Amino acid sequence: EVQLVQSGAEVKKPGESLKISCKGSGYSFTSYWIDWVRQMPGKGLEWMGSIYPGDSDTKYSPSFQGQVTISADKSITTAYLQWSSLKASDTAMYYCARQGVTGWYDDYWGQGTLVTVSS
Amino acid sequence: DIQMTQSPSSLSASVGDRVTITCRASRSIGTYLNWYQQRPGEAPKLLIYAASSLQSGVPSRFSGSGSGTDFTLTISSLQPEDFATYYCQQSYSALWTFGQGTKVETK
Numbered sequence: 001e002v003q004l005v006q007s008g009a010e011v012k013k014p015g016e017s018l019k020i021s022c023k024g025s026g027y028s029f030t031s032y033w034i035d036w037v038r039q040m041p042g043k044g045l046e047w048m049g050s051i052y053p054g055d056s057d058t059k060y061s062p063s064f065q066g067q068v069t070i071s072a073d074k075s076i077t078t079a080y081l082q083w084s085s086l087k088a089s090d091t092a093m094y095y096c097a098r099q100g101v102t103g104w105y106d107d108y109w110g111q112g113t114l115v116t117v118s119s
Numbered sequence: 120d121i122q123m124t125q126s127p128s129s130l131s132a133s134v135g136d137r138v139t140i141t142c143r144a145s146r147s148i149g150t151y152l153n154w155y156q157q158r159p160g161e162a163p164k165l166l167i168y169a170a171s172s173l174q175s176g177v178p179s180r181f182s183g184s185g186s187g188t189d190f191t192l193t194i195s196s197l198q199p200e201d202f203a204t205y206y207c208q209q210s211y212s213a214l215w216t217f218g219q220g221t222k223v224e225t226k
Contacts, residue, residue: 045206047216050215
């Protein structure tokens with residue numbers, strides 16, 4: 001069974017760093033792209049970027065380029081999303097999702113990680 | 120970026136109604152168009168991929184159509200569990216984008 005299990009909710013202060021995770025299981029982790037998607041409170045879905053764990057090829061939405069870093073550790077089948085200096089506007093639910101075999105859609109999603117940034 | 124615009128932003132409907140949601144791309148995306156359903160407090164769920172292909176396990180009352188710039192998601196007979204927000208997504212370009220969402224509410 002394909003599963004993406006994300007790390008738990010985080011409460012951070014502005015300026016702090018953070019790395020959240022997404023562990024894949026039940027499939028060949030290195031053969032499928034992983035997407036990260038943001039959902040701010042009461043708002044819609046925003047595609048942030050993708051990583052191919054097989055070779056760590058990465059793509060970023062222009063809106064998130066330079067603001068976050070996407071990485072993966074294929075030895076432990078885990079993808080990551082990290083911030084070096086959080087802002088209050090980073091408060092959101094973050095989802096990871098696996099792209100399907102053709103790479104045209106997200107067929108499996110993690111449960112989401114809620115990040116709250118507040119002083 | 121390719122911009123995706125959904126209409127309406129919200130709609131009110133009753134169980135049994137036929138519901139249609141449209142999605143327009145800022146330029147042609149062929150059939151690289153997906154639809155997702157998100158219920159409150161849940162992760163999104165893939166309904167339709169490649170404009171008209173039904174994801175495994177999704178009820179047949181959901182259907183998609185369109186190509187180029189104009190796409191439609193239709194729910195043939197709305198069920199109680201279908202009250203949710205629906206998003207289109209383009210995967211034509213290397214940088215994917217979502218529509219702003221359409222909330223289906225009870226009338």
